[in-house]
Amino acid sequence: ILSWNLLEYTRLCIESIRQTVPESARQIIVVDNASEDGSVEWLREQTDILLIENQENRGFPAGCNQGIIASDADADIFLLNNDTVLPENALFWLRMGLYSDERNGAAGSVSNYVRNNQRAEGVQADGTMPALFAYAEKTNVPMQYPCEKKLYLVGFALLIRRSVLDRVGMLDERFSPGNFEDNDYGLRILEAGYYNVLCKNSFIIHFGSESFGKKEKALKSILEMNGRKLNEKWGFSLQYYLYPRSELADQIEAP
Numbered sequence: 001i002l003s004w005n006l007l008e009y010t011r012l013c014i015e016s017i018r019q020t021v022p023e024s025a026r027q028i029i030v031v032d033n034a035s036e037d038g039s040v041e042w043l044r045e046q047t048d049i050l051l052i053e054n055q056e057n058r059g060f061p062a063g064c065n066q067g068i069i070a071s072d073a074d075a076d077i078f079l080l081n082n083d084t085v086l087p088e089n090a091l092f093w094l095r096m097g098l099y100s101d102e103r104n105g106a107a108g109s110v111s112n113y114v115r116n117n118q119r120a121e122g123v124q125a126d127g128t129m130p131a132l133f134a135y136a137e138k139t140n141v142p143m144q145y146p147c148e149k150k151l152y153l154v155g156f157a158l159l160i161r162r163s164v165l166d167r168v169g170m171l172d173e174r175f176s177p178g179n180f181e182d183n184d185y186g187l188r189i190l191e192a193g194y195y196n197v198l199c200k201n202s203f204i205i206h207f208g209s210e211s212f213g214k215k216e217k218a219l220k221s222i223l224e225m226n227g228r229k230l231n232e233k234w235g236f237s238l239q240y241y242l243y244p245r246s247e248l249a250d251q252i253e254a255p
Contacts, residue, residue, distance in 0.1 A: 001030045001031070001067075002032075003030050007039045007042060009082050013082050020088050020090065020091065021086070027075060029051075031063040031064070033059070034056050052067065054066075059178050060155070060171075061173045061176050064079055064171050069170075076159060077162065078157075078160075079157070079159075079160070084207070086204055087136030087204070087205065088136070090202050091159075095159060097202065098197070103193070104194065104195050105164035105168070105192065105196065107198075107202075109198075109202040109204040110202065113208030114156060122135075136203045139201060139203040140201055143200060146199050148197065148200065151186055151241075153196045156204075157206070158182065164194050167192055168188050169188070171185060172185070175226050177222065183238065183242060184234075187234065
């Protein structure tokens with residue numbers, strides 16, 4: 001988990017992990033990117049958290065890599081935004097999806113606030129917490145066909161198989177402070193011969209872009225810059241291929 005201010009969100013996130021994931025099955029690592037709102041002081045008091053304190057904001061890819069390096073060598077990696085809440089069984093079904101096929105390299109969750117067509121069907125982005133928890137209770141259950149293959153998965157809640165991470169490597173820090181590192185990582189997983197799977201029975205509450213979203217001009221500049229970096233790295237315009245072509249689907253005539 002990366003922390004950059006937003007202490008109240010971080011508290012909610014970590015408490016939801018404590019309530020839904022057994023202590024024996026987790027290792028909570030928080031990388032703080034020079035918060036100034038009391039986050040560091042609160043995190044230092046938590047006895048079940050491994051805390052890494054940065055003296056400057058190193059951004060999302062670099063911060064995630066610090067956490068990965070500090071993790072147990074044989075553990076799968078779950079990248080989780082601090083503005084999320086885990087309902088009951090969200091991580092359980094995410095892990096079940098990851099291990100449903102030995103070719104699955106990473107698994108992602110659906111949410112109320114997320115791009116890449118990972119928005120859960122019929123849920124309101126700004127729904128109340130009781131409504132979102134009620135939705136999760138109905139969603140995070142056994143499902144006949146829960147997994148959908150994707151070109152990439154959004155990094156707000158991303159579970160990566162350790163053996164695949166060891167082969168593919170860590171996040172590409174050229175995309176700091178953040179955005180498009182998850183697009184890049186999904187493509188690298190595909191290139192290595194594995195799948196990215198969206199688990200539709202793993203619903204995670206996401207408040208959404210609480211760090212980046214407050215500075216819209218800065219975000220637009222970062223998106224443009226990192227979009228160019230992504231295309232330069234792969235040698236073609238990836239944005240054209242990463243998303244469904246709805247205009248083509250509209251041309252299909254009903255029988």
